[in-house]
Ligand SMILES: CCCCCCCC/C=C\CCCCCCCCCCCCCCCC(=O)SCCNC(=O)CCNC(=O)[C@H](O)C(C)(C)COP(=O)(O)OP(=O)(O)OC[C@H]1O[C@@H](n2cnc3c(N)ncnc32)[C@H](O)[C@@H]1OP(=O)(O)O
């Protein structure tokens with residue numbers, strides 16, 4: 001900030017906590033903070049990684065630009081000998097969806113998680129050096145959610161010792177796989193395995209798609225891009241492919257790990273949610289402190305919009321959620337690492353819980369984040385609608401996360417199955433553990449009474465936890481009892497699916513709240529850091545309580561009076577967080593390059609920069625627009641003639 005006026009300096013001076021220590025908490029460790037900071041600056045200072053022109057490039061230019069960035073990123077990774085951790089941060093700060101995401105994020109993990117030792121030895125070295133580029137070809141035109149409904153077949157031919165991969169119908173074309181359309185040379189293709197005329201369910205097969213010499217599709221394979229997607233720029237940096245195959249390959253896949261890649265990616269999507277959310281919140285918070293409307297007295301300055309309680313009521317729960325998702329993401333990473341180690345030792349006991357947690361939290365965090373980005377756009381008033389605010393593109397890139405890697409409702413139904421199984425086993429020898437351990441106290445939770453008598457009682461973490469546990473247990477038991485009345489359980493499941501989804505949401509919200517509370521039990525250094533995190537935790541929980549008051553009241557988990565007291569406490573928490581708001585978003589340590597937003601600039605110098613940005617639009621290249629002579633001038637002349645008549 002040398003030589004630059006900091007329009008947010010007063011705001012920064014108000015902070016009541018050590019922002020440098022908060023940066024470490026947000027990053028996860030001092031090591032990660034320093035590494036992220038270094039790589040963020042490296043990316044921001046490299047002109048090839050410029051991204052402020054994305055909204056105005058044509059699809060072809062946009063795509064070619066992305067190829068250029070990916071090649072440059074790879075060159076820098078090699079030149080600088082970046083570690084895997086550093087390379088992955090570099091990808092994060094380059095901030096552009098590309099085929100490389102699917103290569104590193106799905107193709108490589110699919111081989112690591114599902115291929116035999118021999119297959120790994122063959123394919124991984126090639127993939128690690130990017131001598132082949134891979135994608136993850138599961139979804140078809142006709143089926144995405146219903147993986148068992150995939151139509152592509154892989155028929156083993158004992159004569160040639162090969163698998164014949166075949167898409168017999170239009171609907172069996174692979175449709176959507178990122179990178180497939182124009183770049184990938186290889187794919188993990190999911191297909192129904194057939195041997196000796198017998199079906200063995202869906203398995204993954206490594207298929208070569210294109211020649212490594214001239215990039216042409218191999219014989220029998222038709223490939224292309226599926227067309228423009230939502231939003232200018234945004235996800236259109238990515239080629240999403242369609243393909244039909246009739247190609248032969250060798251493969252041999254272990255049976256039980258078919259879904260493993262999806263568990264891995266869902267876990268990374270939860271961590272990403274806190275990044276996208278914090279980015280939108282950073283923009284909206286800084287701008288809310290800069291923007292002033294109404295309230296001027298005797299010609300004095302107007303009120304900063306962040307001081308309006310309605311703005312705080314919309315913004316601060318999103319800020320709190322960004323921190324909440326950060327911590328639940330950390331925990332989920334731990335859970336994933338743990339389940340992976342167990343699977344390697346052939347222990348499958350915790351896989352159902354890992355599946356339920358990754359599916360449920362992926363659904364909860366992405367739905368919330370997509371809605372929150374749109375809310376942040378509205379929080380920025382009209383200027384939020386400008387591409388230079390960064391918010392329209394962020395929304396367009398982020399919103400498909402609600403669909404890819406499992407539609408969010410379909411995933412909540414998976415959680416519901418897990419919850420119903422847990423409830424049905426209560427009273428048996430199998431005790432609920434992990435995230436469902438609270439169900440072990442179901443008798444207490446079905447009849448306990450919330451003890452809150454005054455607003456401050458809601459600051460007790462045990463009180464909050466018990467209210468959330470009682471709500472979830474009661475909702476789950478109620479729907480389980482309804483299910484039991486159906487002669488056919490699958491019919492009951494379909495009929496009651498809206499209630500089941502609501503119980504799953506409650507369960508996932510409980511997980512997020514409980515992991516935030518667990519985080520606060522750790523040793524967290526730095527003046528005021530733990531106190532501020534405690535406030536955010538309470539805001540996160542009490543806001544959910546307010547938004548889902550119907551659940552809490554209808555299950556008798558709290559009384560109407562207690563609901564009202566929770567709301568009083570929320571308002572008081574907003575006042576306490578307000579002076580710290582700018583410092584809390586500074587703790588994300590985002591560079592202006594990464595934020596990509598005039599409204600969210602670190603220095604708060606919004607208006608001159610908005611004006612400057614507007615002049616850069618290609619429409620302003622000429623004073624008189626193209627088309628004037630063909631379409632405007634004749635119109636005006638006609639009007640003139642008509643007026644004279
Ligand atoms: C330009 C810049 C470049 C820079 C470059 C620099 C270089 C970079 C270097 C490093 C960078 C690193 C970058 C990494 C980036 C990573 C980012 C990753 C980005 C990813 C983007 C995402 C793209 C999206 C991809 C996709 O969408 S892939 C397709 C996903 N599809 C789905 O998710 C389908 C959803 N459907 C299902 O999951 C299921 O089939 C279903 C819903 C579960 C169906 O269920 P069904 O009823 O049919 O049940 P069954 O199938 O019979 O299930 C039976 C039992 O199995 C259990 N089950 C189900 N699923 C799972 C599971 N996943 N895991 C475990 N168990 C599971 C189920 O519970 C049943 O159990 P039971 O006990 O009840 O029998």
Ligand SMILES: Cc1cc2nc3c(=O)[nH]c(=O)nc-3n(C[C@H](O)[C@H](O)[C@H](O)COP(=O)(O)OP(=O)(O)OC[C@H]3O[C@@H](n4cnc5c(N)ncnc54)[C@H](O)[C@@H]3O)c2cc1C
Pocket residue numbers: 102136137138139142143144145146175176177178235240400403404405406407408409410413
């Ligand atoms: C940007 C993007 C990138 C993608 N990348 C890849 C990729 O790299 N590789 C790949 O293989 N795939 C990819 N996909 C595909 C993606 O995984 C699927 O679109 C996703 O799994 C949803 O499946 P679907 O499209 O079949 O939705 P559908 O299942 O057809 O969903 C349509 C509607 O039906 C509802 N529905 C479906 N089933 C049920 C049910 N049982 N009960 C109640 N409601 C139900 C859903 O909630 C939804 O509202 C990508 C998708 C997008 C948008």
